[in-house]
Amino acid sequence: MTLTKDQKLQRVMDDFNLFSKNFIHIIDNQNDKVKLKLNQAQVELNELMDNNKFVACAKARQGGISTYVLAKAIWRAVTNENENILIVSYRRDSANALFEKLKTMNEWLPREDYPEWFPEIKRENREELLFKNGSRIKSVSSGNKSIGRSETYSFIHISEYAFFQNQEMQLMSAEQALAKGHQSRLSIETTSNGMNHWYHLFHKAMKGDSKYKPYFIPFYHELYKKQFKAEYDEAEKWFYEYHKGERLKPKDLKEEEKQLYEQGANLKQLMWRRWKLQDLSLNDFKQEFPSNYRESFISTGLSVFDQSIVLERMNNTIPTLSADEVEPEMPDVMKKYVNKGLNVFYLPKAGKRYYMGCDVSAGGGGDYSAMAIYDEDGQQALTWQDNRTPVYRFAEIINEMGILYNDALVVVEANSYGTPLLERLRNEYQYMNLYKQRTFDQRGRKKMQLGFVTTSSSKSILISDYKENFERGLINVECPDTLGQMQIFVELDGKSGNKKGDKNHDDLVIANALVTQGMKSGQFYV
Structure with a gap:
């Protein structure tokens, strides 16, 4: 059966993956305007968010999670009437940066080609987009006020939560502002910032003791093969120069590298890791580019116990007896x-x-x-x-x-x-x-x-x-x-x-x- 143009469009509008692939444009690492084809981490997180009201994402750097969330917010706003969406960041400048990125995505939607499918903007200001279909996207910084006070939202996203002041109070107010419907969602994404409420929240989520479903992105995730390709190539070139034109081989791996290799890191990523460790301490690398969620919370400086040994032990403990x-x-x-x-x-x-x-x-x-x-x-x-x-x-x-x-x-x-x-x-x-x-x-x-x-x-x-x-x-x-x-x-x-x-x-x-x-x-x- 051949689909009509409207039927094809309806199928694309109903599927966020297809919607982003066809209608969302971003600026990539080469500074080119391209369509958003979801990377593996974005696909996995999207599936998790489709099936769970509360999602907590811990990540290494540059995983594309904020980009995914902004695209998801636009999709919900243009395909549904009266969506009320809130995006929260920890500082005004970061909130502004996210909102400018979202507005650019919105401006690049093909409204002229498909006016009946993409509602016009009724009002636009520093922190709000109001669509003619009644949907609204608002961007704010956390500050000291309660998040979402006196309002109800169908979708709330909290960015860089680990850096918030009064984290527990802010999250509680956001949860209270979330609508009770089946399609309402609250997501958190952040890099780590020491041992604070985010640490306890994510640790409980990983143990299954929380309503939040956890998602973690290690430094060797599939997405980085494309994201960090230029750096990987540079690291490989450096490795060749200092190892007589030889590539890293499994037999040459150090003990910790062997564990990472078994977990899924490829040899190119391990060469890149050695390259990065020229300028970063091992603890700093683990904070910025963790291989497991515990590493992202590494605490140095005032720590009594050697954190590298603590983390190594954490990665090798046995399960409790049943x-x-x-x-x-x-x-x-x-x-x-x-x-x-x-x-x-x-x-x-x-x-x-x-x-x-x-x-x-x-x-x-x-x-x-x-x-x-x-x-x-x-x-x-x-x-x-x-x-x-x-x-x-x-x-x-x-x-x-x-x-x-x-x-x-x-x-x-x-x-x-x-x-x-x-x-x-x-x-x-x-x-x-x-x-x-x-x-x-x-x-x-x-x-x-x-x-x-x-x-x-x-x-x-x-x-x-x-x-x-x-x-x-x-x-x-x-x-x-x-x-x-x-x-x-x-x-x-x-x-x-x-x-x-x-x-x-x-x-x-x-x-x-x-x-x-x-x-x-x-x-x-x-």
Whole structure:
């Protein structure tokens, strides 16, 4: 059946991919005006956005995501009546740049050729395009005001969200301004900017604990083969010159390059990576051109732990044991936490010694109580954290888990709530394998007291020992949550702790560090 001209046009107008290919024009890297043929990342993101109301995109540089979103906004505005679309950027100049790009796309639509298909502009100003079909596209900067205040939008896009002030409040107001219909969409795209609300949002999305569907673009994505072709060619030429006319071969790859090669980076991209590393530190490269989403959040400068080692460990951890494997072995008090705060990597083995570190909180919903268990070889076996467990219940948990792991040596931080917890372990549960700290009184008499008392000087030793054990490979950390806290553990004004923020915690770091003190002590009372 032969389609009429109008039927063909209708098919193109109904399909965003065809619409962009036929009617959206952009300026490419060669400064030429070309039609927008969606790259692979744009195609993948478009499919995700077609099927999900909330989408979060973390990206390397120059992925073309903003271009895609602007084209999508125009498509929705011209093909539907009364669309209300909002595009938000973090600064006025960036908002202006995006809006100018959008207006240029709109001006290049073939209105004269197809006036019945492309509505005219009724009003145009610095931050708004109003179409005669009632649709509107508005571009604003985030500033300090709530996004979308007193209005309802069918499509909201937030650009460079990681650089916003008051991120959580701004996003909440945007979500409230989003229409409740099936076709309403809210998308976020941004490069990373350290450990902030965006970090927590995207991390939860990757774990499947969020309404946002995540999308990540690594530096070796298919789209960059065309996007960075000129740089790739220049990097290859450089490689030839300094390697006697030889091209990079798989057998010549360094350890980290081998992993990237297995993940999908081709040899040309790896030559380009070496070329870029002439002018960038490895950490800077990973921030600008990450190979996985964790690398984009790398924190340097004030970090206590070597971030390159933390990231390498993150990329090589093993999965937790399944609930079917864990639940039959767990005491009743722990069954509800399986894969919900309790991550088990290894069950206890007969004849092995185990060491447990415990950071104690009040259990009122603020700070977390945390536990980590390692075997005598330094292999992490288990972690647990929860912010609702009272001290008396935590004492029961420690007792049961200590017994399960072959009467593990338990190291409890003795400050604050740790003191009553230790009293319960000793007096109520008669748990005997408890770490004792050697101290001296003012007369020089030695005494042993239960638990590890944290002072400014002893905390320095605690963290320094843990850092050394981790970075020298004397212990093996498997828990992604622990490693995530190690990403934001910093030293500032002579004090170490989590990078400031409502959702930043260091309880797992402390629990793991306490384990190293138990191993170092040589104590074992059972």
